[in-house]
Amino acid sequence: MMVGIFWHASLDNPKLEQVEIKLVNVTVKDVNNIENTAKLEITFLVKNPSEKTFTVPTITYKLYADGKLLGTGLYSTADISMTGRALIIKGAEIPLKHLFILKQSNIDSEMYQAILNGNITNFTTEGVITTETTWSSIEKEFKSST
Numbered sequence: 602m603m604v605g606i607f608w609h610a611s612l613d614n615p616k617l618e619q620v621e622i623k624l625v626n627v628t629v630k631d632v633n634n635i636e637n638t639a640k641l642e643i644t645f646l647v648k649n650p651s652e653k654t655f656t657v658p659t660i661t662y663k664l665y666a667d668g669k670l671l672g673t674g675l676y677s678t679a680d681i682s683m684t685g686r687a688l689i690i691k692g693a694e695i696p697l698k699h700l701f702i703l704k705q706s707n708i709d710s711e712m713y714q715a716i717l718n719g720n721i722t723n724f725t726t727e728g729v730i731t732t733e734t735t736w737s738s739i740e741k742e743f744k745s746s747t
Contacts, residue, residue, distance in 0.1 A: 662728030
């Protein structure tokens with residue numbers, strides 16, 4: 602019986618692997634001059650081209666500005682029950698937003714100021730998106746640029 606459950610659950614995997622994710626925007630939301638940090642709002646657009654409805658419990662990613670690594674981020678709804686997460690239905694494109702804390706001490710001062718002043722020509726993310734249904738979960742690698 603257990604073999605049958607695992608087999609049935611794996612039928613969703615090819616549909617879950619069709620997920621599309623792209624980085625659409627990086628915006629400076631808040632600057633803390635005392636702690637020398639900036640909050641960047643990262644917006645991913647997640648698209649479901651398959652016929653299987655799913656949720657996104659996590660997106661782990663590295664963020665780059667003009668090719669320089671700024672750090673890593675984690676979008677997570679894993680602590681929210683599946684019924685409380687955004688459902689991504691057939692054909693839907695859902696923006697998922699995450700606050701990324703940028704520390705000036707992690708990058709050079711010129712790059713930090715360029716980000717705050719909006720002088721970055723290209724933001725890039727690479728990472729792993731996790732999609733899941735009631736019975737199945739997959740991880741898919743991605744890379745995207747603004």
